[in-house]
Amino acid sequence: MLEELEIRNLGPIHHAVLDFAPIRHALLDFAPGMTAITGETGAGKSMLLNAIRLISGAQADAGRISAGADETRAQGIFAVADGSAAAAIADDAGAPAEDGELFLTRSVPAKGRSRAMLNGHSVPRGVLADLAGELVTIHGQADQLRIASAARQREFLDAYAGDDKALESYRAAWQALKDLDAKLAKLHGQEAEARQRADYLKDAVARIDRVAPQPGEDEELKAKRDRIENAAAIAQGVGGAVAALDSSQMGYDDDGGAGVAQLLDRAVQSLRGIRLGGVFDEAADRLEAIGGEVSDVMLSLTREVGDGEDGTDLDAINERIHDLSELVKRWGPTLEDVLAWREQAGLELEDLDASPEKLEELTRRRAELAAKAVKAAGRLHEARAKAARELSRKVSDELADLAMSGAGLDITVSSRLDGTADALEAHGGDDIAFLFTPFPGSPQLPMGKSASGGELSRLMLALELASAERRGDGTAAASRTGGGGTPGMTFIFDEVDAGVGGKAAVELGRRLATLARSAQVIVVTHLAQVASWADAQFVVSKAAASEANGAAAKGVATTVSRAEGEDRVREVARMLSGSESETSLDHARELLAQSKLD
CATH class of the missing domain: 3.40.50.300 (P-loop containing nucleotide triphosphate hydrolases)
Known part of the structure; x- marks a missing residue:
């Protein structure tokens, strides 16, 4: 407002x-x-x-x-x-x-x-x-002239009909059909370069699929290979470390061969023997915590020795690493990039696949979508035709009350449907025309070519009134693009x-x-x-x-x-007679008093 x-x-x-x-x-x-x-x-x-x-x-x-x-x-x-x-x-x-x-x-x-x-x-x-x-x-x-265009008239009628479900259903069916038509056209119109691209993608995808890489697999295999190649050094190093930490793990019993774990335990026992608490117990507690850490380190090291790669085929690992490296060289720089490329290539290949089987599948799907669009267009036509008859009658009735007796509006909704989707357009398969008859005996003429400016304004008022009445029934919201707000x-x-x-x-x-x-x-x-x-x-x-x-x-x-007030009375009197005489002023007051809706 x-x-x-x-x-x-x-x-x-x-x-x-x-x-x-x-x-x-x-x-x-x-x-x-x-x-x-x-x-x-x-x-x-x-x-x-x-x-x-x-x-x-x-x-x-x-x-x-x-x-x-x-x-x-x-x-x-x-x-x-x-x-x-x-x-x-x-x-x-x-x-x-x-x-x-x-x-x-x-x-x-x-x-x-x-x-x-x-x-x-x-x-x-x-x-x-x-x-x-x-x-x-x-x-x-x-x-x-806005309402004189076929597009504006269609929008007004659709808004008056208020069948949003039929309109949205058709639009969805039409869009699905057009998307598939575009895909088919692309496949049929592929040139040699596009076919070469499809062949390349097929070979590349097949090669990646044969190797079947897994995320992070190359790094895991390299780490595994390093462990196998250095198994002896690992065993020797771990053994020496464990012996230094705990001699009992390696079979030493004499005091001269005591490890760190035994020495820490002795220190703790000595401090506990003081039995005075305080700083001595605190030191013992700290040494016990250190001992726990030492035990955890020893456990971890002994597991490493136990998890050796005995029996693992080093040649097989190297061959697998080589295959993965070849993929990374072509579509890397990482194995994750290779996997991402393969996924994208698969999608692109679907669009480029112009095989007879693919074309046959899409053609069959196209027929299904076309039938669905034709059916939706038929439902939309029925809703429009019903609304056109009602709107034509209401507008013609309104014109009789607007000093246009004998004038009439005839809204035609002509279907182009022939059983196929060839006649369909983005807004359906109908030709809609608002035909105005300004006086009895006059031929029906398109709006904008058959009436004066004043007549067109009153015709638009009649359309707006019919739309307002429809809204009052709670059945429609009217168009904002040429009328029907x-x-x-x-x-x-x-x-x-x-x-x-x-x-x-x-x-x-x-x-x-x-x-x-x-x-x-x-x-x-x-x-x-x-x-x-x-x-x-x-x-x-x-x-x-x-x-x-x-x-x-x-x-x-x-x-x-x-x-306002008397100023308005004087203005209405001027409009009535061009003067502000007592007679015209009284007439103006009477007119203002009578001009009230029930």
């Missing part, structure tokens, strides 16, 4: 207009529900839409800058919900929402490049465009009242107010019968510029002010 719009030094695109009146500064604080923007013809109401387009990522134009100013600047503050698509876009851009708000800012200097900012952070202009697609939809003459979405209607008057204008205002129950609605209007339904009203007018109000030059400037 748009909470606030601030504009500085914004003018019309064409400075040649004689009654050029820039907006030096304007601050509009919007509220939920319906807001009307009113003012005399030529006052500059369209500049408010230009400001919103700027913060929505539109192309910058230095011609928008008011005379004498260095830059034009527009900022919109939007309220967003946690977990919403808009919040996710802001997070990805590194400028997350603050207290549930997003600040979209655009500045256009007289010279140089424009700047786009989100929550005070510079971002690409496309980020603002992506955010605006989730936050605001403008239905004006310059914006209607969710609660919190901001809809802006321009020219929606063109060619409308009398009772039809009252009904138009009522329908806009109805839409405003589920989304924020901002309407630029010159009809009092429409503006009277609004929850808030802003008046755009011209005034003489002065240094006091921030104008940089003499002339005329556009001002925007909120009309």
Whole structure:
């Protein structure tokens, strides 16, 4: 929802207009529900839409800058919900929402490049465009062509249908089919170099598999070989060490042959014999601990002698080390690298394997995926066709209440399915068209080519109302890419009242107010019968510029002010009769009192 719009030094695109009146500064604080923007013809109401387009990522134009100013600047503050698509876009851009708000800012200097900012952070202009697609939809003459595209119409219908399960099921089946098609195309299109690569990988994998290396095996074998080759030296060294530590282990009994273990034991016994405790017992304890360490060392050494490699084939070990070394030379530098290379080579080989058996298997799998995609496309077609019939009827009914009696919308969903997957595309196998009949007897024509700007705006209002009614049933969430927003979405209607008057204008205002129950609605209007339904009203007018109000030059400037109380009564009276007579003022009060939804 748009909470606030601030504009500085914004003018019309064409400075040649004689009654050029820039907006030096304007601050509009919007509220939920319906807001009307009113003012005399030529006052500059369209500049408010230009400001919103700027913060929505539109192309910058230095011609928008008011005379004498260095830059034009527009900022919109939007309220967003946690977990919403808009919040996710802001997070990805590194400028997350603050207290549930997003600040979209655009500045256009007289010279140089424009700047786009989100929550005070510079971002690409496309980020603002992506955010605006989730936050605001403008239905004006310059914006209607979006819904005229087949892609936008399909998105609107899919959102209205609300069958996310059918849509997601088809997308998954389509993607699986396309991935397999790409793999088959790669196999069929392999050139000689790719086949040589496959042959090399096959030979290399076979060679590694024949050796069947194990992680760390080469280092273990080298250590084992060293022990075998030095078995005699190990036995001699260990024997001498053990004898020095404990002579009893080697058969010595006389005192002259006592080892370290016996000597430590004697020292401990001597100290214990003092029987005075204190420092003597502490020394004995320390010597006993040393003796325990000596015993552990002797046990470890005697095990080493006992674990000799008697009977081990040294030639076999050397041959195995040689085989492993050859692998390391080719695909090392370590045995672990060899194993990792072999795993990667196996995966690559699967992609390069163009054997008849492999191709046959993939072709069979492709047929299964194609059948699955065709079936999913059929379910999606049924959901779309049902939604198209319902939406066409509801929109046609709405048009009758919007001064377009006899007009109608016919949404066609034509299936291209022929039993194969050849006709499928990323979004299904349907051709969708929104065909508009502006008056009885008129041929059905594509949207955008069959109606004026005002008629298109009312047609879009009818679509939005039908979508809002669907959401009220809790069955669908509507598209953000050309219509059909969710609660919190901001809809802006321009020219929606063109060619409308009398009772039809009252009904138009009522329908806009109805839409405003589920989304924020901002309407630029010159009809009092429409503006009277609004929850808030802003008046755009011209005034003489002065240094006091921030104008940089003499002339005329556009001002925007909120009309409340008697000020609003006077503005509605002006819209009704062009004057503020007692009769028109009474009429305005009566109209405002009557313009209430039940």
